[in-house]
Amino acid sequence: MEPVDQYREHGRCLRRIVTLRHPARYGPGSAIANMKTIDALFRSAVSGRWEEP
Incomplete structure (x- = not known):
């Protein structure tokens, strides 16, 4: 695998969502589920x- 600049990729994704009106790959529910897992x-x-999310 080639190294990837994650910040640049996040910026490109955000630009597509904001300026080009492309749909986001993941919705807010995904972020909430990730935070519950981290908690x-x-x-x-x-x-x-073991703790349940």
């Missing part, structure tokens, strides 16, 4: 047990 990981680190 569960932090809770698990503290409790030492």
